[in-house]
Amino acid sequence: MRALREAVAGFRRSPLLASLSVGAIALSLLVIGLFGLLAHNIDLALADVEERVEVVGYLSEDAPTNGVQLAVEEIRSYPEVATVRHVTRVEALRNATTELPEFSDVFSDLETNPLPASIEVELAIGHRNAEDARTVAERLRSYGFVAEARYGQQWVQRIDVLRRVSGGAAAVLGGGFALVAALLIATAVRMSIVARGDAIFVMQSVGAKESYIRRPFILEGLGVGVLGGLLALLLTWGVFRAVNALLFSIAWLPVPWLAGGVAVGGLLGMLSAAYAVRKEVRPYRAA
Amino acid sequence: MSEADGDSAGPKRERGTPIVRLESVVKAYPRSGRALDDVSFQLHKGEFAFLTGPSGAGKTTILKLIHMEERPDEGRVRVSKFTSDEVGRKDIPLLRRRVGYVFQDFRLLERLTAAENVAFALEVTGADSDRIESRVQRLLGQVGLSAKASSHPPELSGGERQRVAIARALATDPLILLADEPTGNLDDRAAKGVLELFRDIHRRGTAVLLATHDAGLLRRQSDSRVIEIEQGKIVFDSAREAAS
Numbered sequence: 001m002r003a004l005r006e007a008v009a010g011f012r013r014s015p016l017l018a019s020l021s022v023g024a025i026a027l028s029l030l031v032i033g034l035f036g037l038l039a040h041n042i043d044l045a046l047a048d049v050e051e052r053v054e055v056v057g058y059l060s061e062d063a064p065t066n067g068v069q070l071a072v073e074e075i076r077s078y079p080e081v082a083t084v085r086h087v088t089r090v091e092a093l094r095n096a097t098t099e100l101p102e103f104s105d106v107f108s109d110l111e112t113n114p115l116p117a118s119i120e121v122e123l124a125i126g127h128r129n130a131e132d133a134r135t136v137a138e139r140l141r142s143y144g145f146v147a148e149a150r151y152g153q154q155w156v157q158r159i160d161v162l163r164r165v166s167g168g169a170a171a172v173l174g175g176g177f178a179l180v181a182a183l184l185i186a187t188a189v190r191m192s193i194v195a196r197g198d199a200i201f202v203m204q205s206v207g208a209k210e211s212y213i214r215r216p217f218i219l220e221g222l223g224v225g226v227l228g229g230l231l232a233l234l235l236t237w238g239v240f241r242a243v244n245a246l247l248f249s250i251a252w253l254p255v256p257w258l259a260g261g262v263a264v265g266g267l268l269g270m271l272s273a274a275y276a277v278r279k280e281v282r283p284y285r286a287a
Numbered sequence: 288m289s290e291a292d293g294d295s296a297g298p299k300r301e302r303g304t305p306i307v308r309l310e311s312v313v314k315a316y317p318r319s320g321r322a323l324d325d326v327s328f329q330l331h332k333g334e335f336a337f338l339t340g341p342s343g344a345g346k347t348t349i350l351k352l353i354h355m356e357e358r359p360d361e362g363r364v365r366v367s368k369f370t371s372d373e374v375g376r377k378d379i380p381l382l383r384r385r386v387g388y389v390f391q392d393f394r395l396l397e398r399l400t401a402a403e404n405v406a407f408a409l410e411v412t413g414a415d416s417d418r419i420e421s422r423v424q425r426l427l428g429q430v431g432l433s434a435k436a437s438s439h440p441p442e443l444s445g446g447e448r449q450r451v452a453i454a455r456a457l458a459t460d461p462l463i464l465l466a467d468e469p470t471g472n473l474d475d476r477a478a479k480g481v482l483e484l485f486r487d488i489h490r491r492g493t494a495v496l497l498a499t500h501d502a503g504l505l506r507r508q509s510d511s512r513v514i515e516i517e518q519g520k521i522v523f524d525s526a527r528e529a530a531s
Contacts, residue, residue: 198396199407205354205394206459207383208411210376 006216025228028177033236035170063145080127185272225269229262305329312362340516346498387456391468402436408458446477463494
C-alpha cells in the first residue's frame with residue numbers, strides 16, 4: 001500500500017512530465033495499434049482471398065488419360081494439397097459458359113472448343129501462400145503433358161508483401177515512439193527520485209531493503225505505461241469508429257491483441273523505471 | 288599492531304567479542320588522496336567513545352566505513368557479524384538496522400511530524416504496524432519530546448530536531464549509535480542537553496561513537512574514551528594509553 005501511495009504521489013509531483021510520458025506511450029502504442037488494425041483487416045481479407053488461391057495446370061492436347069489420372073493421384077498426396085480435380089475440355093467450356101453468361105453467344109458459336117483440359121489444385125490451409133503455390137506449380141510443370149501452370153502469382157506475392165510491409169512499418173515506427181516514451185518515463189521517474197532524495201537517504205540510513213526503496217518508482221512506471229496503453233486503446237477505437245463511419249467497414253482488433261498492447265505499455269513503463277532507478281538510486285555498496 | 292580495548296564511564300561492560308573492529312584500514316579518495324592510513328581500533332558492547340580531530344582528519348570516513356557506506360581499500364571493518372570484505376548488498380540493510388546514525392544536519396523529513404519521522408524508520412524497516420505507535424511514543428519519551436510529537440521540524444529548535452533524529456536512529460534498536468558532529472549546529476545549552484541524552488542512551492546499554500572536533504565538549508567529558516585522529520592516523524587513544 002505504501003508503495004502504491006508513493007507511486008501516486010510521484011505522479012502528482014510532476015503531473016506535466018507524467019502526462020507527457022503517458023502521451024508518448026499512448027502515441028507509440030497508437031501507431032502500433034493502427035498498423036495492427038491494418039494488419040488484422042489485411043489478414044481477414046487475405047483469409048478470404050486465400051480461400052481462392054489455387055494452382056491450375058493446363059494440359060496439352062495430347063495428354064494421356066491414364067497419365068493424367070496417375071498424376072492426379074500423386075498430386076493429391078502432397079502435404080500442401082487439399083483437393084485435386086481433373087477438368088476435361090468439355091467441363092471447362094461448360095464452366096466458362098456458366099461463369100461468364102454474357103459471353104454465352106460467343107461460346108455457342110464456336111466450331112471447336114478452344115479451352116484446354118486442366119488439373120485444378122486447391123491448397124491446404126496453412127499452405128495458401130506464394131511459396132507453397134510456386135512449389136506445387138513447379139511440380140505440376142514437371143509432368144510432360146502439363147503445358148502451363150498458373151497460381152495467380154502476382155496476387156499472392158503482392159498480398160505477402162503488403163502483409164510484411166505493414167508489419168515492418170508497425171515495428172519500426174512503433175519501436176521509435178516506444179524509445180521516446182521510454183526516455184520520457186525514465187526522466188519522470190528520475191525527477192520523482194530526486195524529489196524524494198531526502199526520504200531515500202533516510203531509508204538507506206536506517207536499513208530499508210533495496211527492493212522496498214525501489215518498488216514505488218517501478219510501480220509509478222508501470223502505472224504510466226498502463227495508462228498510456230489504455231489511452232492508445234481509446235485512440236485506436238476512435239480511429240476505428242471514424243473509418244467505419246466515414247470510409248468503409250473494417251473489423252475491430254481481437255481481445256488478446258488489445259490486452260497485449262496494454263501489457264506492452266505496462267512492461268515498457270516498468271522497464272524504463274527500473275533503468276532509471278538503477279541509475280539514480282545509489283545502491284548499497286558491497287564486496 | 289596492538290589493539291586497545293576501550294574503557295569508559297557507565298555500567299560495567301561485558302568484554303566479549305567487539306561489536307566494531309577496524310583492522311589496519313586504509314581508505315583513499317581519487318581527489319583528496321588518503322583519508323585513513325592504517326587505522327585500527329575496536330569498540331565493545333555498551334562502550335562510549337569520542338572520535339576527535341580537526342576537520343578533514345578522517346572522522347566521518349571512519350563512521351561511513353562502520354555504517355558500510357564506504358569500503359576500505361585495504362584492511363577490514365567488522366561490525367557485529369558483518370565483515371566489509373564479505374558483506375553482500377542484501378546484508379547491508381540488516382547491518383544498518385544494528386548501527387544507528389545521527390547526522391549534524393539532522394536529516395529529518397520536513398513534511399512529517401516528529402512522531403511520523405520516527406515512525407517512518409520503523410515502517411520502512413518492516414516493523415509490525417500494530418506496535419509502531421506505542422514504540423514511537425516510547426522513543427519520543429526517551430528523548431524528552433513527548434509533548435512535541437505532532438510538531439513539524441521547522442517548528443522545533445535545533446536541539447529538539449536533533450533529539451527527534453536520535454529517536455529515529457534508535458528506532459531499530461541498534462547495538463551502536465554513530466553520531467557525526469551531532470552538536471555542531473547547536474548552541475551550548477542545546478549541545479549539553481543532546482550530549483546528556485547520548486549519555487543516557489549509553490547507560491541503557493547502547494554503544495556510542497561520537498565524532499566531534501569540539502575540544503570544549505571533550506574537556507567536559509574527561510571520563511570517556513577518546514580516540515584522536517589526525518591526517519588519517521590515530522594519534523591518541525585513551526584506552527590504549529590506559530592499557531600501557
